[in-house]
Structures are given as C-alpha cells and as structure tokens.
Amino acid sequence: MSSQNRFTDEFKRDAVAQIVDRGYAVSEVAERLGVSTKSL
Numbered sequence: 001m002s003s004q005n006r007f008t009d010e011f012k013r014d015a016v017a018q019i020v021d022r023g024y025a026v027s028e029v030a031e032r033l034g035v036s037t038k039s040l
Contacts, residue, residue, distance in 0.1 A: 007035075011033075015029055015033055015035075015040055016040075019040070026040050
C-alpha cells in the first residue's frame with residue numbers, strides 16, 4: 001500500500017503556505033507538523 005496519500009490536500013496547502021506566504025523556515029514548519037523536512 002502506498003503512503004503517498006497520507007496527507008490531505010488541505011494539510012499540504014497549509015504547510016506550503018506557512019513557508020511561502022508566512023515566511024517560516026522549512027525546518028520549523030516540519031517540526032511543528034511532525035513531518036520530515038524532506039516531506040515538505
């Protein structure tokens with residue numbers, strides 16, 4: 001079974017927005033969301 005669909009589209013959009021729109025560091029967002037920096 002593939003793990004590619006673990007995160008909802010909303011989760012992904014919010015994670016990207018935190019980095020792109022709000023200027024947070026990738027490592028900070030990854031830690032806060034409990035995912036690896038490579039996932040982001």
